[in-house]
Amino acid sequence: MAHLIDLDALEAAVSGQLGLFDQPDVRRxxxxxxxxxxxxxxxxxxxAEHGAPVPSMPVQLCNGMGVDTAAIIxxxxxxxxxxxxxxxxxxxxxxxxxxxxxxVTVVTAMTGNEYDETRAAMxxxxxxxxxxxxxxxxxxxxxxxSQEDGVDILDDSRSTQRMFMxxxxxxxxxxVGAGTVPQTAAASRRCSARAKGxxxxxxxxxxxxxxxxxxxxxxxxxxxxxxxKDQSYSAVTRRSVYPLRQWGWDRAYCLDYLWERFGIEWxxxxxxxxxxxxxxQVKNARIARRWFREPDGGALALWLExxxxxxxxxxxxxxxxxxxxxxxxxxxxxxxxxxxxxLDGAEWAIYDIRRVHRPHGAKKDVEGDPARKGKSWRSVRxxxxxxxxxxxxxxxxxxxxxxxxxxxxxxxxxxxxxxxxTCERFLxxxxxxVDDKEQDGFAALWASTLAAQGRAGQLTERRVA
Numbered sequence: 001m002a003h004l005i006d007l008d009a010l011e012a013a014v015s016g017q018l019g020l021f022d023q024p025d026v027r028r029x030x031x032x033x034x035x036x037x038x039x040x041x042x043x044x045x046x047x048a049e050h051g052a053p054v055p056s057m058p059v060q061l062c063n064g065m066g067v068d069t070a071a072i073i074x075x076x077x078x079x080x081x082x083x084x085x086x087x088x089x090x091x092x093x094x095x096x097x098x099x100x101x102x103x104v105t106v107v108t109a110m111t112g113n114e115y116d117e118t119r120a121a122m123x124x125x126x127x128x129x130x131x132x133x134x135x136x137x138x139x140x141x142x143x144x145x146s147q148e149d150g151v152d153i154l155d156d157s158r159s160t161q162r163m164f165m166x167x168x169x170x171x172x173x174x175x176v177g178a179g180t181v182p183q184t185a186a187a188s189r190r191c192s193a194r195a196k197g198x199x200x201x202x203x204x205x206x207x208x209x210x211x212x213x214x215x216x217x218x219x220x221x222x223x224x225x226x227x228x229k230d231q232s233y234s235a236v237t238r239r240s241v242y243p244l245r246q247w248g249w250d251r252a253y254c255l256d257y258l259w260e261r262f263g264i265e266w267x268x269x270x271x272x273x274x275x276x277x278x279x280x281q282v283k284n285a286r287i288a289r290r291w292f293r294e295p296d297g298g299a300l301a302l303w304l305e306x307x308x309x310x311x312x313x314x315x316x317x318x319x320x321x322x323x324x325x326x327x328x329x330x331x332x333x334x335x336x337x338x339x340x341x342x343l344d345g346a347e348w349a350i351y352d353i354r355r356v357h358r359p360h361g362a363k364k365d366v367e368g369d370p371a372r373k374g375k376s377w378r379s380v381r382x383x384x385x386x387x388x389x390x391x392x393x394x395x396x397x398x399x400x401x402x403x404x405x406x407x408x409x410x411x412x413x414x415x416x417x418x419x420x421x422t423c424e425r426f427l428x429x430x431x432x433x434v435d436d437k438e439q440d441g442f443a444a445l446w447a448s449t450l451a452a453q454g455r456a457g458q459l460t461e462r463r464v465a
Contacts (some may be wrong), residue, residue, distance in 0.1 A: 004310025040248015066269030068218030141167025272297030288330035298335035310408035310430035330377035400460035
């Protein structure tokens with residue numbers, strides 16, 4: 001990163017040279033202030049190409065509380081030139097809009113499970129800037145699991161004093177109820193879409209309706225794929241703008257910029273159990289350091305993973321690596337102790353888990369490939385409740401099936417085969433919280449598949465009560 005120029009010392013030297021704004025006291029950076037390795041262009045270059053900026057319009061600035069949006073908010077507040085945004089219309093034509101801070105609404109949708117250091121960074125550094133600028137800040141969250149529960153406004157102010165990091169619902173509520181962890185298949189980030197995307201869309205409909213607005217998102221200069229995907233969501237009244245790409249700022253530059261401005265390494269914004277934060281040796285070490293600083297966050301990750309693994313032994317939080325293995329490998333004794341204490345203090349249940357694995361490509365009137373596994377259907381039902389010790393003892397005392405020791409012990413009754421369709425069934429002792437759930441048509445599919453499978457995979461000669 002190029003050394004940042006002392007703008008106070010050079011204000012008089014550059015004042016009036018660019019001629020873009022009426023304010024005589026604008027603090028203007030030199031041309032080399034922008035890091036331009038990713039195609040960034042200066043405001044002067046944009047004006048030369050597209051003409052003078054048109055007046056301001058409403059702006060929705062989606063604040064994920066991470067590095068990228070922190071850099072955007074800080075730069076837009078402190079550098080008026082950063083408020084000149086390049087907007088693309090439906091017909092592909094582009095125009096410059098000079099945004100007034102009074103027209104900017106910063107909006108954050110809370111997942112309820114962020115690291116506390118994210119809250120601290122916002123309250124210590126960004127909120128004071130926003131208060132001084134009189135910038136409106138709205139904090140929202142889902143009102144519940146169902147969309148019928150709506151969206152709650154946690155705070156809406158131009159003088160926000162604190163962060164409201166959790167509403168009535170948190171993402172962990174959904175994960176526990178479903179007995180799963182966030183999915184990483186195809187990098188879909190469905191958890192983010194439900195916890196952040198949907199509430200933001202609902203709020204925008206309330207706030208803007210059919211009013212044209214600029215929709216600012218903090219994708220860095222190198223994030224071509226994410227930009228392309230986001231642009232597919234554009235609507236007639238939503239003009240998506242990515243300032244970091246306009247400026248040519250990549251994530252590394254944003255980190256350096258925030259370090260220069262606030263003297264801290266701005267924390268990555270994510271849930272304490274985010275599967276995209278781990279997986280490689282470097283990422284696992286980084287997440288271990290965060291769990292060491294915030295053991296409750298690490299314990300929550302282990303708790304969610306334990307629930308998920310109880311229902312599906314293949315449901316490790318970080319694909320091939322478990323959260324527990326990371327905690328053990330890095331000696332996070334406090335995280336492990338808190339996770340164990342939560343397990344001991346919880347009410348437990350014995351769950352009856354049944355699955356039918358269909359052939360790959362199977363659908364109505366199409367049998368599919370019997371040699372390849374396709375979609376799986378699952379039934380979950382809690383059949384008994386009690387303490388951890390009582391449920392573990394009850395399961396171990398059953399004189400049938402194949403018993404498997406573990407943190408959440410399991411009793412296998414029907415084993416899946418390597419030809420499809422096939423079915424499997426087991427009982428497992430785990431904390432209470434997973435909802436009873438069975439897809440429509442599961443009972444008939446189970447019965448037909450079990451009958452076709454016959455004695456293959458049967459691990460018990462008698463019915464287990």
